[in-house]
Amino acid sequence: MPHDATTTLQSVLVLLGAAVFAVALFRSLRLPPLLAYLLVGMLAGPHALGWIPNSEDTRYLAEFGVVFLMFSIGLEFSLPQLKAMRGVVFGLGSAQVLVTLALVLVAALLFGHSWQAGVAMGGVMALSSTAIVSKMMTERLELQSRHGRLVIGVLLFQDLAVVPLLILLPALSATGDDLAGVIGMVFLKAAVLLFGLLYLGQRLMRPWFHWVARRKSSELFMLNVLLVTLGLAYLTSLAGLSLALGAFLAGMLISETEYRYQVEADIQPFRDVLLGLFFVTVGMLLDLRTVAANLGWVVFVLLGLVLGKGAIVALLSRLFRHDISVSLRTGLFLAQAGEFGFVLLTLANDGGLLPLYVAQIVLAAMLLSMLAAPFLLHHSGAIVSRLCRNDWNYRALELHEIVVKSAGTEGHVIVCGYGRSGQNLSRFLSLEEIPFFALDLDPQRVRAAAAAGENVVYGDASRREVLMAAGIQRARAVVVSYADTASALKVLHQVHELRPDLPVVVRTLDDSDLGKLQQAGAAEVVPEVLEGSLMLASHALMLLGVPLAHVLRRIREVRSQRYGLFRGVFRGEAESGLEEHEQPRLSSVALGDKAAAIGKTLAELELDSLLVEITAIRRRGIRGLEPSPDTKLMAGDVLVLLGTADDLVQAESKLLQG
Known part of the structure; x- marks a missing residue:
């Protein structure tokens, strides 16, 4: 084997081994995998242990990681969602990006840097991490909260802002007196190309994918996705624009077709692997010696990034007439740097817009802000409560509404979650004339249900004070109707502290967390997969000619073995004639x-x-x-x-x- 090939294979093996170990460690710590890739690059790169050379081949592969990152963002781009949230997106979102960019530009000029460097640093620092924030908000059930909707709206505009920044930064690196003309020409070419692709692409993409899909070949479908993605990336690069811009447009065009979800599933392995490589190469750029020599500046930029951007978001949110507690939470959730910032920093670095030591300082501050983000978000509630007395007023109003609505209820069932399962359960409870009180975190659903006369309020069932306000001391049972193990464990902990005798029924997707939930005190755990398989088996057996009584007996046997609470209830036909009080x-x-x-x-x-x-x-x-x-x-x-x-x-x- 040639020496170069051996060296390349050795680098790949080192990279894979380090990445597997680091990603496994970070997942066990419930931290985003992208931080693991960054850490691998920092330690294994040429500025630290030197296990991986910073070669042209590695950077070329990493550029494909950016292509698939932008493609996936374009694929998730939703025009209906953008339209529904246009007030937040183009109001608070645009204000945050423009104000952050302008303030960083002014700071760069005051410290003696060029305005091009200021624009580059402003664009880099204006963006936040969609991956970290959306993941933690999902885990904390805050996506539908008031600050959650503001955060998602701002992140949407930040994703949009990446497109003009991808066009602008390469143009800023051009030399010569007529820089304004160069930038104008670049944006003109981009506008013509965007209009042509979006106008013609929307008319061609759907029939083209129809034609490919009718061949009924998964291999051909995957090849077509790669062709469209890389083809549009190549087309934008020919026009003097970035590969990432073409990939973003490809994702946008495919998102408007019915093949969006299939494409997303097919592309995910390529995207995750190549994107991981990109973040490894970003980590490799960090020179720890340069960072150590400029440690004071790193801390200064880090504080300016986290405190400055958090304060900007909070102040702008107040200007848009949001409560101070909501504004502070929104600022804390958006205070870190983002993965797109690394893309822009790489472009700025390649174009020579930033001095080497400045790029190192900014990169180190971005990495530290993303490492601190999970801890900052986790303690955001406590921070806001300490800073803002109004937060207690907001919570008190929320609890007051729950107390008022639950005041007249006695011997009721507290239904946690009012989705499909919660609503169906509530109908059965109403038929049996059993009172219930439902808590849900989706304001739109709560408003619609309350308008229809349902006993539903907005509230987080995993919070102790919410359960107390819902009358847990007077309740007969608690049912967690949504399939979220982390939240269900919090509910179980609070119920056990307040009412250890109160039975709690928990819904899950499968049996994977059965033991954990039972140990936490769940009276019963109902997995959807088991119930679905029982219904499937019963229909299949009856279609095969098995007598109905025999099928029902088999189902009763499985349920009696699986569900401890059903033992004695499904004992057979002998009980069918019993009076209600004898059941x-x-x-x-x-x-x-x-x-x-x-x-x-x-x-x-x-x-x-x-x-x-x-x-x-x-x-x-x-x-x-x-x-x-x-x-x-x-x-x-x-x-x-x-x-x-x-x-x-x-x-x-x-x-x-x-």
Whole structure:
């Protein structure tokens, strides 16, 4: 094997090994993978350990990472969403980008740099990280909050602002006296090209993809996606513009077709791998010796970036008449640098717009701001509460509305989430005349449901004060109707602290987090995959000629084995004629300090003589099914009993009074 090929393969292996380890570590710490790639580049690059050479081949591959990044952004670009949020996008979003760019430009001129360098640095620092912010907002269920909608609107405009900046920065690196003419010509070419591609592309893209899709070949479909993406990138590069701009346009054109989601799934492996390589090369640019020599400037730029941009966003949000607590949260969420900033910094560096030491200082400050972002966002609520007394007023008003609406409810079910599952559950509860009180984080859904007379309010069920305002002390049960394990665990923790005897039913997508939720105290975990597979099996068996009674018996057997709370409920046809009061039901009994059953074993209690079964015991938040007869009861235990109403009364009396 030639020496060059061996060296290249060695570099690739080092890169892959370091990336796998770093990404696995960062995912376990619940940090964005792009930070792992940046760290790999910093450590393995030519300025640190020197494992990976900063070669032309590596940078060329990384440029394809930028192409696929911009393509995926164009693919996710939604004209309906842009239209729906146009007030925030073109109001607060445009103001934030323009004000940030202008202030950085003024600061650059004051420190003796050229206005071209100031524009480049302003464009770089005006952008925030869509990847970090959207991921954390999704995890924290804040996408539909008031500050969440502002953050998403600003990020949308920042994505749009990348397009003119991609055109402008290469033009600023041109030499000569007629710089204004060069910039004007570049934008004129870009305008003609954009108009031609968008006008003709919209008419050609859909029929072309129809023709390719009718061939029914996944290989051909993938080749076509690559052809369109790289073809438009090449076309813009021929016009003297960047490859990334063409890729963005390709994504925009495909997003208007019905093949958008298929393309997104097909392109993801290429995008993630090449994008990871791009961030590795960005990390390789960082010279730790230069950073150490200019550490004071790095800290200064970092503070200016985080505090300055956060303050700009907060002040502009106040000017647009948003509450101060909402404005401060929006500023904290947008205070960091963004991944597109690295793209622009690379363009500025390649064009010689920034001195080498300045590029190193800005790059180091951007990396540190992104490393600090997850921690800043995680503690944003506490920071705002300390800075702003109005935040408590906002929360008090929210809680007051919940208290007012729940005041007249007794023995109700608290439904966490009012999506499809929550609404269907509420209909069943209404049919059985069981009162319910629903909490949801989607303001539009809450308004629509409240207008229809439903008992629904805006509130985060994972917050202790919200559950108390919803009347958890008077409730009969809690149901988490959305499939979000992290949020469900928070709800379970709060319910266990407030009402350890209260049963909680949790919905999940599958069984992957079953044990975790049961240990947290869930009375039952209902996975969608299991219920879907049972319905699928029942329909298939009946179509194959299996008698209906036999199919129902099989389904009952599976459910009785899987769902602890259904044991005894699906015992067969013998129970079908029982009166309502004779039907077995569940009841939770909490053993206080003076309960008669404390210190006794289940065998000594002889509850089976009362025809009552102990199906589960929750102790210190941990739930155990099918407890053994020699289990000794302790103060604080919560027993889940199964029996008829009359038998349950006698069993509860025996447990508590002896």
